[in-house]
Amino acid sequence: MGALLRVSWLSFWALFGWADPAVYVSSLIVGPAFQIVFFTLAGRFSHSGHGPLFYVIGNAVEIAALGGVFALGLILIAERRNGTLGLSLIAPRSRLFLFAGRGIVYLLNSVVTVALGLGVGAWIFGLPLSGANLGALAVAIAAVALSTAAFGLLFAGIGLLLTDVNMVMNLAISVMLVLCGINFSINALPSPVRAISLMLPLTRGAMAARLAAGGAPWAAIWPLVGGEVLIGAVYFALGYVLFTHLEATALRKGTLDLV
Amino acid sequence: MRAALRSAAMQLKNTLARQVIQFIILIQPIVFATLSYFILRHRPGVDMASYIVIGSGLISLWSAALFSSAGDLDRERRMGNFEYLLVTPTPFETIILGKIVGNTLLGFGSMAMSYLYATLVLRADFAVRAPMLFVLGFVGTLVSFLGISLVLASAFTLSRSARLIVNGMEYPIYLVSGVMFPLTLLPQWAQVIGHLVPLTWARATLQAAAAGLPASFWPAFWGLLGTGALYYLVGRVMFDGVLRRLRVRGDAGVY
Numbered sequence: 001m002g003a004l005l006r007v008s009w010l011s012f013w014a015l016f017g018w019a020d021p022a023v024y025v026s027s028l029i030v031g032p033a034f035q036i037v038f039f040t041l042a043g044r045f046s047h048s049g050h051g052p053l054f055y056v057i058g059n060a061v062e063i064a065a066l067g068g069v070f071a072l073g074l075i076l077i078a079e080r081r082n083g084t085l086g087l088s089l090i091a092p093r094s095r096l097f098l099f100a101g102r103g104i105v106y107l108l109n110s111v112v113t114v115a116l117g118l119g120v121g122a123w124i125f126g127l128p129l130s131g132a133n134l135g136a137l138a139v140a141i142a143a144v145a146l147s148t149a150a151f152g153l154l155f156a157g158i159g160l161l162l163t164d165v166n167m168v169m170n171l172a173i174s175v176m177l178v179l180c181g182i183n184f185s186i187n188a189l190p191s192p193v194r195a196i197s198l199m200l201p202l203t204r205g206a207m208a209a210r211l212a213a214g215g216a217p218w219a220a221i222w223p224l225v226g227g228e229v230l231i232g233a234v235y236f237a238l239g240y241v242l243f244t245h246l247e248a249t250a251l252r253k254g255t256l257d258l259v
Numbered sequence: 260m261r262a263a264l265r266s267a268a269m270q271l272k273n274t275l276a277r278q279v280i281q282f283i284i285l286i287q288p289i290v291f292a293t294l295s296y297f298i299l300r301h302r303p304g305v306d307m308a309s310y311i312v313i314g315s316g317l318i319s320l321w322s323a324a325l326f327s328s329a330g331d332l333d334r335e336r337r338m339g340n341f342e343y344l345l346v347t348p349t350p351f352e353t354i355i356l357g358k359i360v361g362n363t364l365l366g367f368g369s370m371a372m373s374y375l376y377a378t379l380v381l382r383a384d385f386a387v388r389a390p391m392l393f394v395l396g397f398v399g400t401l402v403s404f405l406g407i408s409l410v411l412a413s414a415f416t417l418s419r420s421a422r423l424i425v426n427g428m429e430y431p432i433y434l435v436s437g438v439m440f441p442l443t444l445l446p447q448w449a450q451v452i453g454h455l456v457p458l459t460w461a462r463a464t465l466q467a468a469a470a471g472l473p474a475s476f477w478p479a480f481w482g483l484l485g486t487g488a489l490y491y492l493v494g495r496v497m498f499d500g501v502l503r504r505l506r507v508r509g510d511a512g513v514y
Contacts, residue, residue: 025427026424026426026427026428027424027426027427029427030427030431031426031427031428031429031430031431034427034430034431034433034434035430037430037434038430038433038434038439039298041434041440041444041445042295042298042299042439042440043298044440044444045299045302045439045440045441045444046298046299046300046301046302046440047301047302047303048298048301048302049301081337162278164277164278164279166278166279167278167279167281167282170279170282170286171282171286174286174287174290177290177294178290178293178294183294183297183298184294184297184298188297
């Protein structure tokens with residue numbers, strides 16, 4: 001476990017440690033906070049019947065998903081660019097240990113980002129979070145971070161075959177932004193599309209987080225959190241199998257180090 | 260002029276091959292058009308089609324300008340071409356301007372994508388009541404984006420972290436430019452900032468042309484050209500300063 005955390009911290013530090021603090025603030029604090037404000041104001045303008053809580057919590061949870069999905073992708077991009085991806089794959093440690101383990105600090109960081117985003121949103125729009133079930137809210141956010149990281153594993157595997165991992169990650173996060181009920185209820189979607197949204201991570205997590213922020217009891221939140229974790233487990237299994245398979249394909253096709 | 264056009268043509272070819280730009284031009288307009296549709300459809304009395312087509316198109320145009328300005332320089336630096344570009348007989352600024360023209364033209368593809376998706380899939384009733392003014396608005400947007408992109412390119416020339424910094428520069432600009440809701444929802448000071456952003460004027464110009472309102476079009480059009488000219492001048496001054504600084508420090512190729 002100690003080695004796992006050390007690998008994770010070093011990986012995170014390698015990406016952001018050398019950079020200007022402005023980079024960290026810009027990508028992980030300013031961007032997400034403004035996303036929350038942007039969609040909350042759009043929601044206020046729309047007269048949709050949803051209050052600011054709906055948009056602030058939805059987008060805050062989506063930021064956790066952003067951290068989850070991009071965690072592995074960013075690592076892959078950095079490894080590939082520095083020419084060390086092949087070396088990582090022939091290391092004696094398992095790929096799961098190396099890649100999934102590295103995502104831990106990213107996930108913790110995304111929880112910090114979400115907390116800051118929530119704080120900004122609550123402050124600007126005067127959200128009454130005093131009655132919120134904060135413990136359940138934290139659990140819902142953690143569940144989203146984990147399930148979307150598993151989703152990210154799936155897309156990172158696909159990224160092994162492409163030259164631009166960023167595109168795959170952006171596609172994944174865009175699909176979730178549209179289909180997971182972040183800025184409008186999934187009930188507005190046509191039935192077949194709604195069925196897809198229920199198969200994605202984040203959908204139940206966002207519902208659970210909204211309930212928790214509204215002060216709902218644990219009993220109402222657990223089923224949704226459980227569903228989110230279960231979906232995450234399914235994507236993790238799929239992602240691991242696909243990653244292993246595509247890794248072999250990328251080695252065979254010689255696309256592993258394409259930049 | 261010839262060098263800038265060649266640079267633009269080469270940029271178009273190179274950039275079209277990049278998957279992240281394909282995403283910005285083809286997928287991002289669909290994402291934002293869908294979000295605009297589902298978020299705004301309850302709002303009575305709003306020209307939703309205009310927000311969907313123009314708003315989501317301009318959002319992608321801004322993303323294309325940001326990510327390509329940052330990504331192009333970053334890539335030149337990483338591949339070791341950056342120092343050569345600085346010492347070629349053609350001024351560096353001309354090459355960059357060509358790249359910016361190429362990127363902006365590509366960005367307009369996102370507007371076409373927004374239109375096709377909104378009208379064919381979302382069945383939005385989008386009509387341009389003053390086509391000539393709309394075309395003029397497009398040209399004004401192109402010219403104005405040259406200015407702001409020059410400023411961005413100068414700033415990114417100095418930074419080795421440009422790719423990461425741009426991640427935080429999308430939503431703040433969307434917020435103050437009124438691409439999904441009117442600026443009047445913002446506090447006065449934020450509206451002032453919004454009027455310094457070409458995207459705000461581009462949105463107002465194109466919306467006025469689409470609605471066939473010449474009285475609203477012309478002030479917005481002059482605002483668009485005015486901010487574009489202002490940023491172009493700032494960009495020119497910045498570029499000179501940045502190039503001087505790079506030569507003094509000798510770290511142009513440091514990645």
